[in-house]
Amino acid sequence: MSSVGFIGLGQMGSPMAANLIKGGHSVKVFDINKEAVQALVSAGASAAATPAEAASDSEFIVTMLPNGALVRSVIFGDQGVTSSMSPSSLLIDMSTIHPFETDALVKDMTAAGFDMMEAPVGRTSVHAIKGELLILAGGTKEQIARAQPLFECMGSETVDAGGAGMGIRVKIINNYMSIALNALSAEAATLSEAIGLDFDTALKVMSGTPAGNGHFKTTWPGKVLAGDLSPAFMLDLAHKDLGIALDLANQVNVPMPCGAASRELYSIARAAGRGRQDWTAVFEQLRVTSGLEAKIK
Template sequence: MLPNGDIVRQVLLGEKGVCETVSSDALVIDMSTIHPLQTDALIRELQEKGINMMDAPVGRTSVNAIDGTLLILAGGTDEQIARARPILMCMGNELVEAGGPGMGIRVKLINNYMSIALNALSSEAAVLCESLGLNLDVGAIKVMSGTAAGKGHFTTTWPGKVLKGDLSPAFMVDLALKDLRIAVDVARKTGAPLNMGIAAESYYAAASQDGKGRQDWSALLNQVRQQAGL
């Protein structure tokens, strides 16, 4: 696991690098978190040299690394993953087959994006809680740990709604937009920063303007898909 793609490239393809000495039947496994396009390029260049390469970045924490309970996100052919599994499972207790070579880092990227962005959103919510004079343990931690705010939409609202194609409203987009705007207004008045909330407001407003206002709030997924051209 190396800190960036340039170092991975140097180790593999640089002077006295791995590719100068590795045997033709070797399988190179990159466990670094680097740009997916760098991973793709390295896989392609090693293939041109007759060397197999897959990616297997990891999830969870440094404690899991010490305990050997990391989540392995394997991107490779069936044969590559089967060959690598005994080695990878020495470091982790769960292996997710993400797809072909280069797909592991893509799953890791999405996971990190959401985790890092949620850290910022959680920080904003905590500061708003404090700025309103609420006890953080009650106003945020106890309440949010029992709702979609803390549990996340992948496992709460989405499975029974937008992922099934059911947009009948349990909680309408327009109502979500109304509540979000109240929170943003309160934050402005108390001086609490709500940059993540302002960004979210633009998505909900666009969904409402596009006729999704009376759909379930999970329809926001379709709004973002639409903006992505999907």
């Protein structure tokens, strides 16, 4: 069992720290919110008056804070973690912050002689309570192995994301996709209702197509990911159908800005001569438009 300094006892941090205690670890907590600290103390933690105090004599320091500026100030600020942390301890930032902030923190910590990894989490506070978070670990294999006993108290699955900075990167990509998709789903569902279509019927149909299952495991593997752009469903036809949907939405006054934006990406692909390629070519085209090297000739 280890000693852990835990900083940031919000909706996520509180249950995570509680689960570390339940797991038998010795936990010292800090938060600017005294009530949150008190609640954890009642659950078996000891209270620290500063980040420095939480870090001193702790083998692990965990930060779970709202944003990168706060993480930085808690680490490097007055009475910060680094003023007392041992070089043999490991700091684990589990907050969701900007990946370039993570990179800078790792760089600065390393330069200052400290050990740091990041391990942002997937899922929600409900999972935090149950100890069923998804741990997205960014660090060396050694760092991840060392932290794994802690992760097992807080989560039910650890993903080795592939090195320092990759944990937060996969977190951001995943959230990007799910958050934007939530809005896109709202567009489809609202249009459905506005044109008088029973949503359960729509759901039933979509549950058997990429509309409901995504493209990553359905249309992409055999096509764009395999380097094959011969058309299973021609990009020009996708563009046509999208045009029908957008016209319809505009006639019934359902704003569909995500879909409208997506059509312009198809236009870019068509302008690049991809109209008769498979619709998954929209990915290869966006790669090229982003300055990445073309993969498929």
